[in-house]
Amino acid sequence: MSGPARATHHASSKAAVLDVIRAAGTISRVGLINATGFTGATISTVVRKLIDEGLVVETGRAESTGGKRRVLLQLNHSARYAVGVHLDHAGITYVLTNLGGSVVARISRAGAGAAEPGTVVTRMADEVGTLIDGVGVERNRVLGLGLVSPGPFSSTAGIGLTPPSMRKWEDFPLHQALEQATNLPVVLDNDATAAALGEHWSGGIGGTAAALYMGTGIGAGLVINGVAYRGSSGNAGEVGHICVDANGPECWCGARGCVEVMAGPAAVVAAARADPVLARSAGLTGRSRSVSSDFAAVSRAARRGEPSALAILERSARCVATAARTLANIMDLEVLVLTGPSFAIAGSVYLPVVRDELDRAFFSRAAHGVDVRLSRSAATASAIGGAALVLQSELVPLHEGLRLPENLADSEPAPLPAEGA
Amino acid sequence: MSGPARATHHASSKAAVLDVIRAAGTISRVGLINATGFTGATISTVVRKLIDEGLVVETGRAESTGGKRRVLLQLNHSARYAVGVHLDHAGITYVLTNLGGSVVARISRAGAGAAEPGTVVTRMADEVGTLIDGVGVERNRVLGLGLVSPGPFSSTAGIGLTPPSMRKWEDFPLHQALEQATNLPVVLDNDATAAALGEHWSGGIGGTAAALYMGTGIGAGLVINGVAYRGSSGNAGEVGHICVDANGPECWCGARGCVEVMAGPAAVVAAARADPVLARSAGLTGRSRSVSSDFAAVSRAARRGEPSALAILERSARCVATAARTLANIMDLEVLVLTGPSFAIAGSVYLPVVRDELDRAFFSRAAHGVDVRLSRSAATASAIGGAALVLQSELVPLHEGLRLPENLADSEPAPLPAEGA
Structure with a gap:
């Protein structure tokens, strides 16, 4: 068959x-x-x-x-809405989109941190309420909630093999707990796949495209002609664990020299902290609040023109570019979007390095180039993708019985502009 | 849209x-x-x-x-036939399959070598005639010819960016020349993609599967639920150019430290020739006839128990295994088949190393394993895939006018057994 x-x-x-x-x-x-x-x-x-x-x-x-x-x-854009939630260690981002995928409300709150999953879910339900009520959308027009998080997911039940920062979420019945707390149908996906879907919906990337995602970790989401490619268990696109040095340091995944452990935000921060002069000037001498805030501090130092900060980021960028080329060679990509919170902060350093690598050494460059872009909504693409998952999913039939009044368009919240605008 | x-x-x-x-x-x-x-x-x-x-x-x-x-x-298996031709520098393999994809005839002839493309095409047309006539199949039951070759192809016109050994085939109008010479409709594809399709047809690999192909070069063909994934320009699966050492030697593709240049058959042969004792015992002191025959000589030495030959092959296998893991992580593979002429020769060394790497470090191993197999028809999978391309293609309508006699099954050639059988 x-x-x-x-x-x-x-x-x-x-x-x-x-x-x-x-x-x-x-x-x-x-x-x-x-x-x-x-x-x-x-x-x-x-x-x-x-x-x-x-x-x-x-x-x-x-x-x-x-x-x-x-x-x-x-x-009819205001006929239905969807909630997208991006749950991460360092922050939780919420968006409400209309049926057309435009963001009509957006809030950011504290991350999961070290709190118990159950406590975080209760807080998330409150924050979803704040999001929806803030723009006066009726609850019965909200189709569902798409929750995205660092994957991989082993099933719809919860988060599977997690990065170390979120290990206590393994085996927590996230899907069920969140449906009960919010009274909304819930779909789950990993942040990188959702980001790719979010880029497709909000950025109009088409053809054979990938979103290279850098948050605390590095991943990729793949979208082929508008449809997410998820692989056999929903875990496709794990580019963070491409080996760039067989003799490199051990990674939490069990392999050695993965691009994530060699060049991800944590590696950048470690290199900056190991340089006493840079650590002092970037304010990295004390205890770390989080990898993301430290990574932002290194990026600010690079923007201020500190050569050692720039050198560390560029070294990371060359590693990431090598992984990006592997991804492009395997998938024969037309479009690669750099997205996620870390590219939102330091994308201007990474973009030219990745572009140059693909111009120079993409295997099929004689046939076509790869269009490398920086996302216009790098910080919220995953949350938007979460909402897009709901809009694309089979959830629509759940609300089939619902008839809407004729004068529906009157109360439509205006879409928010893109982050860069 | x-x-x-x-x-x-x-x-x-x-x-x-x-x-x-x-x-x-x-x-x-x-x-x-x-x-x-x-x-x-x-x-x-x-x-x-x-x-x-x-x-x-x-x-x-x-x-x-x-x-x-x-x-x-x-x-009706004997209602139609298809020819598959695998054109390579070192050898040309021809198969004739029936409508069910079973091989009913198979011949191997000298490779393209340094001869002019036009001369080779004329010879190929003769050899296709020999193949078909040898089993008494009527010409009008042959749907077409699938030609596969080291890619990538820039279009249906001919071979695009070629490996160095076949550079004179660039810009040669292969498609047209072969149709004229054989009087059969022709489809072209790269050898690795065809091998994956051949494995799907003859080996029954299903789900999210890849064929890791090693001939003179290294590539991969991707098959998702029975359909070849080709990427945006037909060049997906270029795993031979995964970087395994950023400071490694330069590859003909323009990048550094690609698995092909580090660990492909040519690298294995170079390492063996650089070891005077091994070179002498393996008969590699004279001028090379071809990379494939030298690679076969190293493999024979390893099978005879020469530790230096085995060490060289195992070093290559570890590199190949790293690339295989990257491929599996990106595609979230269920099945990986090792195929192609070089795995037909040395697959027994590579198989356990690749298996071990994926058991140990495949990213989504908590969700599922990857079934790594050695092909049962590693030497002819690409040619079989060429024939499968014809059977799967839109060529069928070309013969729609053809009615077949009722007693058709009488003259059916019996399928050949698998290589290993």
Whole structure:
């Protein structure tokens, strides 16, 4: 039993049509037939349903191309919302997006730290309430919550093999606890995959694309023609454990010389602390508050023009660039986006080094280049991806019974601008 | 415009149904509906067409499950054939497979060597004739020819960025020349991708799988649920250029310390030639005939128990294992098959080293292991994959007009056993 036909069979035709309308902005029924390959009868039925449920609205007619002018369809952006939560050791980021994937509310709170998972989940439920109530969105328009976190996840139950900072979350029944605390359907995914999906939704990356993610660790999310590639157990894209030096130091994953242990934020911070002059000038002589705040201090020192700080970051960037090239060679990538909190801070140092490496040594450069970009929403891409997971998921049918009033658009919160804007 | 629905639309429903029947062995129409997601009416029409064309036959009825006993369908294996050709510097391998992917004829001839591409193509056309005529298959039952070669291919026109040994094939209009010389439709692909497809067809690897291919160079082919993953330009899986030592020697690809230049067959041979005692005992003191024959000589020395030969191969195997782990981490692999001519020779040294590396340090080992195997047809997997490309491709419609006689099965050549058998 093989492949694609079977996969499509299991995907909801409604979700597929909704995704095409979202991506197109406005589109006619004939356009939908061409884009999806569904029959006219199927499109007609699905669109009628989507309109009845208030998810899609008719919005005027296309320019005539000779025959009858075609009615255009578009998403009713304020018909539904989704919550995206990025849970990390150092911080928790919350976003509320509308059906079109635009961020309408965003808050950041303290990270999981050393607190008990149960305590953190209770606090998260409060903070989700603050997020939703802050923009006056009715609870019954919120489809669900996408929680993303450093993976890998072994199942929908909770976080699997975790980095050391979050080890106490292993075996905690996160999925169930969060559904109970928030009263929302919950989907889980790892932060790097979610970031790639977030870049696809908010940044419009297409084709064969990857998000190279650097938070406290290093990972990658893979998106092929708009669909996340997750691998056999949801753990694809583990580029942080690419070996760049077979005789290098041991990594927490069990291997040696991984790019994460050689060049990740913790390695950058350790190198800066080992240089007494730099450590003093960057304020790194005391006890560490967190790897991320120390990494930010090194980046600030580099921006102030301290050569030793810049040299440490550039050494890290060359290692990361080598791993990025391996990823590009294996996946034959068209687009690589640098995203995640650490690239939000120091992306300007890493971007030219990664670009140069791929221009110089990407294996298939004779056929095509790789478009390397810095994310416009590097700090929140994972949380946005969490919300996108909800919007893309099978959660829509859960709210099928819900009919929305006609005057729905009146109370729509305005989308927030991108981080860089 | 996104994803899967669109992709399925463009794939031929006939090819999809044919592939499901092939994979299932025997299957009912209801089974086809369940497996493909197509409607009963579509399956009914497509199956009727396939029977009319002689590609599929009815073959009795399934056990009753209460209702009417269902008619079973199976491929008519001898209805069509495909030629697979693996063109390499050192040798050319030809296989003829039937519609089920079983090899019914196989020959090996001298490689491309330093000869002019035009001369080689003329010879290849003769050798394809020998292959087909040798088992008495009629020319009009041969669907086409799949030519595989060290890639990458920049288009269907010819070989793109080639390894040094085949540089004169760059810009040669291979596709056109071969179609003219053989009078068969031709498809091209790189040897590693074809090997993965060949393993899928002949070895039944499923799920998220890769073929780690070692010929003169090192590459990988990726197969996800039976479908080759080719990347944005057909060059995915370039694991030979994973960096294992940033300060290592320069590779022909432009980077430094690639696994191919550090540990590929040429590196193994160079290390053996640099050891005077080993070089003498392995017969490597004279001028080299080819990297492959020298590599075979080192492997024979290792099998004879010469510790220095074994040490060189094991050092290579550890490097290759590191690259294999990177590939497994990025793709989240379930299955990894070692294949290609060099693993056909020395696979018994590499297999335990690669297995051990993945058991010990595969990132997602808490979630699942990676099944590492040595191919049963390592020497011919690429050629078989070339034939599979033809069988899977859109070439079938080219022969749609062809009706076959009823007594077709009479003259079927018997499939050859696997290499190891």
